[in-house]
Amino acid sequence: MNRLKCIIGYDGTNFSGYQIQPNKRTVQADFERTLQKMHKGDLVKIVASGRTDANVHAVGQVIHFDSNLEIPETSWKRALNSMLPEDIQVHSVEFVKEDFHARFDVKAKEYRYKLLLSKDRNVFKRNYAYHYPYPLDFNAMNNATSYLVGTHDFTSFCAAKTEVKDKVRTIYQITIDQQEEELIFSFIGNGFLYNMVRILVGTLLDVGRGHIPAVKMKEILAQKDRSYSGKTVPGQGLYLWEVFYQDWKNV
Amino acid sequence: MNRLKCIIGYDGTNFSGYQIQPNKRTVQADFERTLQKMHKGDLVKIVASGRTDANVHAVGQVIHFDSNLEIPETSWKRALNSMLPEDIQVHSVEFVKEDFHARFDVKAKEYRYKLLLSKDRNVFKRNYAYHYPYPLDFNAMNNATSYLVGTHDFTSFCAAKTEVKDKVRTIYQITIDQQEEELIFSFIGNGFLYNMVRILVGTLLDVGRGHIPAVKMKEILAQKDRSYSGKTVPGQGLYLWEVFYQDWKNV
Structure with a gap:
């Protein structure tokens, strides 16, 4: 065996x-x-x-x-x-080894989320990115990520129906990169709650649009209430990018 | 109106x-x-x-x-x-103008055909390129295109069942470009017969693999018989790229 x-x-x-x-x-x-x-x-x-x-x-x-x-x-x-x-x-x-376990042994995961920023939709990307043709303040968004990195109770960024009790997770790194007409968010953390990445992106977009200030992230985290964060962006922009079985180190 | x-x-x-x-x-x-x-x-x-x-x-x-x-x-x-x-x-x-006609007024068209050359298939490109993980002699293929450019009877590169009588067409330009793991063929001509681009690509691949020499293109054209050319490559790699309503000029 x-x-x-x-x-x-x-x-x-x-x-x-x-x-x-x-x-x-x-x-x-x-x-x-x-x-x-x-x-x-x-x-x-x-x-x-x-x-x-x-x-x-x-x-x-x-x-x-x-x-x-x-x-x-x-x-x-x-x-x-x-x-x-x-x-x-x-x-x-x-x-x-016979005791390797794909779920229990996970040390960190990277998720990516792709936006398509072009004014027009694109038939070839409709299933692979979220079309978001609105002006975004990248500085404000990057600023907002600084409040999210670290160990926090992410209850506010978790679908309300989740049954998991412990909602403390550590995010090691968040990056936002523009590649031509795409904006690519990368999240690396020791674990992610249900819909967490999609709610994080939805909330960062609220910051990017100027609907809420970057510093508001602190308050949203502190509220521990899903109703304070942004909307859950659609699934087709999300990619489970990598799973790490050794401690994640920023290189 | x-x-x-x-x-x-x-x-x-x-x-x-x-x-x-x-x-x-x-x-x-x-x-x-x-x-x-x-x-x-x-x-x-x-x-x-x-x-x-x-x-x-x-x-x-x-x-x-x-x-x-x-x-x-x-x-x-x-x-x-x-x-x-x-x-x-x-x-x-x-x-x-009321006498513009999308079909009758066409002066030239560009079709592109995409190959995915990577060793492994790619789930995200399965509908958008033809996976072709074989070594190809690009020089031989480029050489072969020189016999195809110009005005020829393309009967050998047309699906046998076609009812069109006049199979003389002019190809203005063929290019083959590698972009990372993709090979992109571009064909610009005054008109294309049924399956013509897909048979041209299939035959160029026979040249690229070394199954037939580039100069054989001349003979295949002269035969005016579909059975002399290569296979019809799959539809998902093919793109109608541009339609020209003014004479096409190489720039």
Whole structure:
């Protein structure tokens, strides 16, 4: 029996998210169906670093599973990619210790969020960025991120319905980069609450538009109340970019 | 009554091509449905520079139609974009003379074809490029294009079932550019036969792989027989890039 760690990517457009749900197309269900075929009908469960929602993409999602197939480590990637649907791909496969756990061992994650700033919408980017054709004050937004970096109770930036009790998380780094007509937010932290990145971006956009001052972030955090932060931006701009299993260090 | 010329773009992924077909989703049907709503139920036919096939994209398709609506020229673009489906967009609208014809007046067209050369497939590009992870001899391919530029009978590069009689066309320019992991072919000519660009690319790839020498292009043209040329590459790599209504001049 081998435990395998896979870095996978998927285009979230045609999935109802990562996690299995009845009568919905999900990444987990499609991946497990592929494994079941490879294992002659035996069910093989996969464990991911965390879920992603409907329409959310992944460039560096990590999963693990156990297999008794006698496939060499270097042949797994090709074997999986040849059987997976075309909107899921495996970037790498490695044999890991039997106690490696894709979720419990996570030390940090990077999420990115893409805005399309162009005046006109773009048919080719409609599923891959959030069209936001409004003037933004980048300085104010960067200023606002300084209040968010660090260890805070992020209750105000978490979907109200979440059942997780401890809402203290640490954000190591936030960057905002313009690349041609796109604005790319990057968030690296030790963990993210439900909808946290999308609410953070929505609130930073309120700052960028001048609707609230950057320093207001401090107050929003202190309120510990979802109703004080901005709206949840749409899923199609969000990418699970990388999962770190070693302490994240700014380099 | 005004005649309107629109430059439009569409993501061909979820269309069965441009032209109306019963029980299929097509660009023409969706555009005419939008116009019908705007014209209180009156049917408004559109005329395009030419058709595109299933999965083929357009960046600069041109259409015309006539309308008696009293919408100012500068308001049409926004009005259309607010009602069209999200995979069709209007780039520009202008009032033109009543005898302008989007198909008959075409002087030249540019098509582009995108290959993804990376070893691994890419979930985000699966509908927008043809994955071709094989080594290619770019010199040989560029060499081969020199035999294709000019006025020739392109019968060998036309789907066999075509009913068009005159298969003489002029290609003004062919370029092949590598941009990171993509290889982009551009073809500019006074007209293109059915599947012509896709067969030209398929044949140039045979040259690039070393399966046939560049000079063989001369012989393939002379044969005037589809069975001598290469395979038809898939539609999702093809883009109708620009339509010219003035003589095309290499600048």
